[in-house]
Amino acid sequence: MPKPESVLCPSPAGLYCPPGDFHIDPTRPVARAVVTHGHADHARAGHGTVVATPETLAIMAARYGEDFAGSTEALRYGETLTRDGVEVSFAPAGHILGSAQAVVRAKGLTVVVSGDYKRRRDPTCAPFEPVACDVFVTEATFGIPVFNFPHDEDEIARLLKSVAQFDERTHLVGAYSLGKAQRVIALLRKAGYGETIYIHGAIESLNALYERFGIALGPTAPATAEKTKKSDFAGRIVVAPPASADDRWSRRFADPLSCFASGWMRVRARARQRQVELPLVISDHADWNELTSTLEEIRPGEVWITHGNEDALLRWCALKGQPARALSLVGYDQDEGES
Amino acid sequence: MRAFANLLDRLAFTPQRNGKLTLLRDFMRDTSDPERGWALAALTGELVFDAAKPAFIRKAVEARMDAELFALSYDYVGDLAETVALVWPAKPGANREPDLSEVVEALRSASRAQVQKLLEGWLDALDADGRWALLKLLTGGLRVGVSARLAKQALAAMGGVAIEEIEEVWHGQHPPYEDLFAWLEKRSDKPSADTPGRFRPVMLAQAIEAADFARLDAADFAAEWKWDGIRVQAVNERGHRRLFSRTGDDIGTSFPDVLDFLSFEGVIDGELLVLDAGRLRSFGDLQQRLNRKTADAKLLAKYPAGIRAYDLLLDGEEDLRGFTFRERRARLEAFIGRANSPRIDLSPLQPFSSWEELGELRAHPPDGDALLAEGLMLKRWDSVYEAGRPKGPWFKWKRDPHLIDAVLMYAQRGHGKRSGFYSDYTFGVWREDANGERQLTPVGKAYFGFTDEELKQIDKFVRDNTIERYGPVRVVKATRDFGLVFEVAFEGLQRSTRHKSGVAMRFPRISRLRWDKPARDADELATLERMLD
Numbered sequence: 001m002p003k004p005e006s007v008l009c010p011s012p013a014g015l016y017c018p019p020g021d022f023h024i025d026p027t028r029p030v031a032r033a034v035v036t037h038g039h040a041d042h043a044r045a046g047h048g049t050v051v052a053t054p055e056t057l058a059i060m061a062a063r064y065g066e067d068f069a070g071s072t073e074a075l076r077y078g079e080t081l082t083r084d085g086v087e088v089s090f091a092p093a094g095h096i097l098g099s100a101q102a103v104v105r106a107k108g109l110t111v112v113v114s115g116d117y118k119r120r121r122d123p124t125c126a127p128f129e130p131v132a133c134d135v136f137v138t139e140a141t142f143g144i145p146v147f148n149f150p151h152d153e154d155e156i157a158r159l160l161k162s163v164a165q166f167d168e169r170t171h172l173v174g175a176y177s178l179g180k181a182q183r184v185i186a187l188l189r190k191a192g193y194g195e196t197i198y199i200h201g202a203i204e205s206l207n208a209l210y211e212r213f214g215i216a217l218g219p220t221a222p223a224t225a226e227k228t229k230k231s232d233f234a235g236r237i238v239v240a241p242p243a244s245a246d247d248r249w250s251r252r253f254a255d256p257l258s259c260f261a262s263g264w265m266r267v268r269a270r271a272r273q274r275q276v277e278l279p280l281v282i283s284d285h286a287d288w289n290e291l292t293s294t295l296e297e298i299r300p301g302e303v304w305i306t307h308g309n310e311d312a313l314l315r316w317c318a319l320k321g322q323p324a325r326a327l328s329l330v331g332y333d334q335d336e337g338e339s
Numbered sequence: 340m341r342a343f344a345n346l347l348d349r350l351a352f353t354p355q356r357n358g359k360l361t362l363l364r365d366f367m368r369d370t371s372d373p374e375r376g377w378a379l380a381a382l383t384g385e386l387v388f389d390a391a392k393p394a395f396i397r398k399a400v401e402a403r404m405d406a407e408l409f410a411l412s413y414d415y416v417g418d419l420a421e422t423v424a425l426v427w428p429a430k431p432g433a434n435r436e437p438d439l440s441e442v443v444e445a446l447r448s449a450s451r452a453q454v455q456k457l458l459e460g461w462l463d464a465l466d467a468d469g470r471w472a473l474l475k476l477l478t479g480g481l482r483v484g485v486s487a488r489l490a491k492q493a494l495a496a497m498g499g500v501a502i503e504e505i506e507e508v509w510h511g512q513h514p515p516y517e518d519l520f521a522w523l524e525k526r527s528d529k530p531s532a533d534t535p536g537r538f539r540p541v542m543l544a545q546a547i548e549a550a551d552f553a554r555l556d557a558a559d560f561a562a563e564w565k566w567d568g569i570r571v572q573a574v575n576e577r578g579h580r581r582l583f584s585r586t587g588d589d590i591g592t593s594f595p596d597v598l599d600f601l602s603f604e605g606v607i608d609g610e611l612l613v614l615d616a617g618r619l620r621s622f623g624d625l626q627q628r629l630n631r632k633t634a635d636a637k638l639l640a641k642y643p644a645g646i647r648a649y650d651l652l653l654d655g656e657e658d659l660r661g662f663t664f665r666e667r668r669a670r671l672e673a674f675i676g677r678a679n680s681p682r683i684d685l686s687p688l689q690p691f692s693s694w695e696e697l698g699e700l701r702a703h704p705p706d707g708d709a710l711l712a713e714g715l716m717l718k719r720w721d722s723v724y725e726a727g728r729p730k731g732p733w734f735k736w737k738r739d740p741h742l743i744d745a746v747l748m749y750a751q752r753g754h755g756k757r758s759g760f761y762s763d764y765t766f767g768v769w770r771e772d773a774n775g776e777r778q779l780t781p782v783g784k785a786y787f788g789f790t791d792e793e794l795k796q797i798d799k800f801v802r803d804n805t806i807e808r809y810g811p812v813r814v815v816k817a818t819r820d821f822g823l824v825f826e827v828a829f830e831g832l833q834r835s836t837r838h839k840s841g842v843a844m845r846f847p848r849i850s851r852l853r854w855d856k857p858a859r860d861a862d863e864l865a866t867l868e869r870m871l872d
Contacts, residue, residue, distance in 0.1 A: 144411060144412055145404070145408055145409075145426040146416055146422060146425040146426055147425075148425065148426075150466065150467070150468075165361060165362070165365055166358070169755070246752070246759075249759070250759040251759035255755045256758050256759075257755070266467075267415070267416055268418075268421060269416070269418075272352070273810045273811070274810070275758070276352065277354070278349070312411045315407050315408055316408065319405055
């Protein structure tokens, strides 16, 4: 059997497939890129050719402009692209709209690069599909046993209870503009919240994109419209990227109550450090249970860990007799990025 | 347990008093008996368990998971209870979640060995937040910033009654406070306040304004020094000896020496001070005695506490609160004379005939105890003892604050209305370092005293001159040639081993922004050191 590294290996620009001559989620411009999803640390502008799902291509165009790459090739979930004896296909990753695991088959080996993923149901994207493989390349953003996330519904219920309780204040929910913001809005709708949700400008175009792909988000309005008074936002929910929620931008609202939707909020010190009053533990990444149960379900020949907190996951693999190694790829946000 | 856990969680992250009040009020309203009563007791420190030691909790979790995985987790989180709450590998098929009341009942009757068994079952049944609340409760570490006063205020808000009414009945009530809730929900009459040794809500003074003097007749008022200790109510009623803070917290266990000297029948209103053979010592000395669960003999000998009495609420069994101050004062003088105690003395009245004369006294207190006073108290001769802060009968006339010029060093973002602003400031003064260079050393922190307009200006200054950031804190450029000078007002200064500068300010606030003043002209640490008593 050939070595898996002859199909896929770490390189300075990211994971590289020598026989197919392409990179997956390259961190610098390359000739041919396969992109798993639209977050900025995985999808960068300036490549020669980009292969991605139609949704991811649309996200990249919305963020970087139509000319973000020399050429593009849309590949739907389940479709296969074959070149130079290498087959590439996408399986849903459940991370954000259009997110995919890249399945690479060559020389009789199957390598799955999962990108970022999660296992719980998300109304804004297709659910993760496990693919049998020889090598499973996983992230480990939350690869420590302390990260076990509660049910989304419970977190949204806490938010709605607080909105009822503090109806003179503005609930300012910090959520990354791609994926998390739309998911929080969709979850609020699922919980029966029908009021207008006010949004930061950075989220507007992405919301429109999600709706084009059939994800209904209900009534929203810009939080920065002309002629608004502070009191207009009392008792309302505003969704904004975390940096804006923290800063000057937030002054336009009545006594803002700062909420932050992120997996990091599971640890109190993190929430305190950001001065969050209502931490909402909602993540687009797999938590510890999801990471370990995914490995148990797939039982790959080898696990490669790209980035995140790999020590505990390596230990878990050792205890389970699961061969594993850390690639320690650089260039992917582990901290305050789009997690 | 879930409601209690959610409440704890919210309280821990809610910095504002009003926010905490809303959370507590709603919890009391929406939670049933006896759950809410036990929660109240746990929050106010009435209910303290040390049923589980950290070592045991650690052992229990390591029996269930790999020690290395646990160590990695503990390293990451840094707090044992929180780590265990998050990583606890629950066995499936656990019982339903326990109520807080179930936990309390069980802890009261179970042996230590039984508790440890119960604990594992509870941890299995609870979610991460519930486990955190349980572990904090069992290890005696609920630190969510709820004072007894705040809890009483929430009860008052819930029942639509004045807080003095709650304080009046509080000491006859015991967890889980079912009678109290029944009254607040108008399902029964007000519980009896006739418990010997109970707290009687205190009368407070308003700050006097310069304009007030013109309309007030000096002849209507008595004056005395405003002592710089803590307000207490000393009770000996039918053999029940108690020492209460002004909010009704029983602080007797910290002051067994004072309790010993309450050999009278009645209730005194006065100031708790460190009194060394009748001579007053500083507030800093009193602080050595505050907030301690117990007091050892050495501490008692080093910082002997006593009471300087200024009012009498109960003389024997006779309630004097309906009498005038003039009448109560005469009764008090006789009472203190009879008690003849080395640790209880009388706060002397200061005779005066005009406001000018009194103003002179305030500005130049005579040598002795008066030098340590915070200012003067003015009390109408005809005032009855009325709980709360009525307008008109009593005034406090504080000494002018100390002022220094200090340089802004660090700024932190505020909360709520101020969440987009850098509104909490650490400021410093100059000190010569080992190389003979002038360096700023932080001497205090203030977050009020400026207008909204000034806040915007300071915020802009902070943003424009940030040289480093640590989380929510910004380091602001401050050198000999550049910096923002604050005129800082404060009430007093103490030595402090916790602060690098060696001094700690009492009640500091920004009194003026000195945009005009060059940073190099701000004060030196030596100026502050000279103010130390």
